[in-house]
Amino acid sequence: MPSRDVPLYLQPATHPQARACAACAVREQALFGVLDADGLSRLHVAIATPAFAADEALWQAGTVGMAMYTLRSGIVRFERVTAAGDRRIVRLAGPGHLIGQETLLSAPHADDAVACTPVQACRLPRTLVDELARSEPQVVRELMRRWQAAVVAAEQWASELTAGPARRRVLSLLHQLVQLSDGDDGTWLPRREDMGAMLDLTTETASRIVSALRREGVLQALSKQHVRVDAQRLDAARHAADAG
Amino acid sequence: MPSRDVPLYLQPATHPQARACAACAVREQALFGVLDADGLSRLHVAIATPAFAADEALWQAGTVGMAMYTLRSGIVRFERVTAAGDRRIVRLAGPGHLIGQETLLSAPHADDAVACTPVQACRLPRTLVDELARSEPQVVRELMRRWQAAVVAAEQWASELTAGPARRRVLSLLHQLVQLSDGDDGTWLPRREDMGAMLDLTTETASRIVSALRREGVLQALSKQHVRVDAQRLDAARHAADAG
DNA sequence: CGAGCCGTTGAGGGGATTCAAGCTCAGTGG
């Protein structure tokens, strides 16, 4: 079984795209995970698997995309500039997530999409998904499921990450980040300024709280942007914040 | 042309549901607005048009619905209880909006849906929409459009209504409410406690700001829960808040 | 090695909360 880090183009050229998809590490969570062998056989075009560096944009708000993406690894943030003129991050997406579905409607992107970490993705052209949706009914249903998931994620973000005292918001964010982390090499931690844009805090406040959590042993720095999170203490801290 | 206030059941009995839908006041914005005469003719079942009183629930979070609704008049709020235990309102829906699409996926509702004002709605059973989606391809596309609209609305909510100083948040909410208002009899204004649940403020703070806006002439009370909004001054106030 | 970005920490001020007290108004029952 190929690791998720093996680029698809290194896999035997005799294998069609269908074979590559069948072997994909995030296949179960991916859009095409609903396709059976027969459905996959219709994938007669090659799917590009572009990589994005940290802070590289996948697209910009207001533009109309030509493709959507399934994330294979890494984290992407959705950000916009509010009417008041300040930058706000409104959602995060991680491995297995489908992003940019508005492309299917030829609707412009509502936000910038920017890689937070190095990102590997599968590029799904609009035309391909269009075709597939016509021939494979399950794909339509799966698309709807994805859309619903986006709604749920956005509402969750609004309800859990934008309310209450600063400390609780940071703890909730940490909780989210742990879910999105690739697991092996710790949890990615945003720059303080980006944490501020997510939680509506100043960089100073974000910094103070992160420092406090480190002193309390909830966090442990692994590298510049990665930490080890003590799940036990995180839960305890979240529960304590809720009670008080 | 029947007004939106004429109950559907009062229309001539010889007219099938198709005729009723064709004459609907919110037809252009409604889900079935994409159907042509031929498509409408497939509507051989009667569509119920239930009314909900203010503060009456359309459904509760966690339950799986049997139908979705197109709102004909009134405003509905989506609320939930956060992990921290406090009530949060995460979205509003108004005339023309389709709500409860998760029913189509047999997914449980993520939030309570509660009428803010008296609400008139069209009840669209899951099975009906299912059928129609199969026979009329435009319906599928329209459903996707609705889902995308929900995502955009949720992100807008998160970015504009949950960030910045309290006064700006209230002004942004007012802006939203004006869009949702039926137009003729003023703009609906939530109870202070509900404003707090929307904007993450205390009822006292919400009250203070509303009082100030009334003194400044931005608002003018019409009745207990309805106000006239001076669009001019509202825009001025919003712009001033952005600059300062 | 100096420049610049990012993170950290401190001191002081301001805006929202907390606590508390009246107020209006609709509904109820004597």
Added chain:
DNA sequence: CCACTGAGCTTGAATCCCCTCAACGGCTCG
């Protein structure tokens, strides 16, 4: 009819949390 009640709104005073302003240190990179 009208006091009584309770829910929602308003306003005040004190407190506290977060922001603002400021300085400093570590790190990378030209």
